[in-house]
Amino acid sequence: MSGHDTTNPGNQLHGLYKMLSTFVSDDAHVVEVGSFEGVSTELLARYCHQGKIWSIDPYEKAYEIDSEFAQEGRDAVLKARVVAAKRLKSYENVKQLILTSAAAVGAVTDRTLDLVYIDGDHRRPGIRFDLRAWMPKLVDGGVLAGHDYGDAVIKEEVDEFLSEVHTFSDGTWAARITY
Numbered sequence: 001m002s003g004h005d006t007t008n009p010g011n012q013l014h015g016l017y018k019m020l021s022t023f024v025s026d027d028a029h030v031v032e033v034g035s036f037e038g039v040s041t042e043l044l045a046r047y048c049h050q051g052k053i054w055s056i057d058p059y060e061k062a063y064e065i066d067s068e069f070a071q072e073g074r075d076a077v078l079k080a081r082v083v084a085a086k087r088l089k090s091y092e093n094v095k096q097l098i099l100t101s102a103a104a105v106g107a108v109t110d111r112t113l114d115l116v117y118i119d120g121d122h123r124r125p126g127i128r129f130d131l132r133a134w135m136p137k138l139v140d141g142g143v144l145a146g147h148d149y150g151d152a153v154i155k156e157e158v159d160e161f162l163s164e165v166h167t168f169s170d171g172t173w174a175a176r177i178t179y
């Protein structure tokens with residue numbers, strides 16, 4: 001994993017990398033909800049180099065629907081879109097979808113994904129929606145995962161919805177889904 005220091009536990013990629021190496025194969029079909037500058041997307045692309053990553057982020061609407069980025073304003077969100085496109089352009093296994101999670105999920109066939117990584121709208125209705133809408137898209141034995149388990153709202157919603165949750169050093173959480 002050259003290019004990013006995944007050896008530092010404070011690095012947000014450390015836990016994501018550990019989660020991938022624990023639960024996910026390199027040919028996985030993955031949806032990421034929330035790309036921002038594409039940092040986690042790039043790690044997913046490198047790890048799942050034989051697979052496929054669909055990375056979903058609406059960008060131009062994000063300043064309205066994600067309070068964290070409301071403070072930073074529209075310019076920061078538009079810059080993130082440009083940064084992500086530049087970072088990800090050489091990865092043939094990545095498809096960026098400039099959509100909200102809700103707009104994208106209906107186009108995905110049930111039981112087709114190996115991993116869904118949720119890091120989008122962190123407000124309670126957002127994480128509630130993402131957990132419930134994306135879980136049926138996983139194959140039997142697929143992995144529902146995300147970021148910011150240290151956020152009280154995320155932890156409450158994840159713990160209420162999933163029974164056996166694994167957590168990692170950077171706030172990554174994951175659960176294997178069996179039907």
Ligand SMILES: C[S@@+](CC[C@H](N)C(=O)[O-])C[C@H]1O[C@@H](n2cnc3c(N)ncnc32)[C@H](O)[C@@H]1O
Pocket residue numbers: 033034035036037038039040041056057058059062063065066069080099100101102119120121122126
């Ligand atoms: C914390 S950032 C993602 C960081 C990224 N996963 C990483 O680790 O590099 C959250 C992103 O979620 C996006 N977002 C907010 N609401 C969303 C929604 N309803 N659907 C998809 N993405 C959303 C925001 O635009 C923002 O870019």
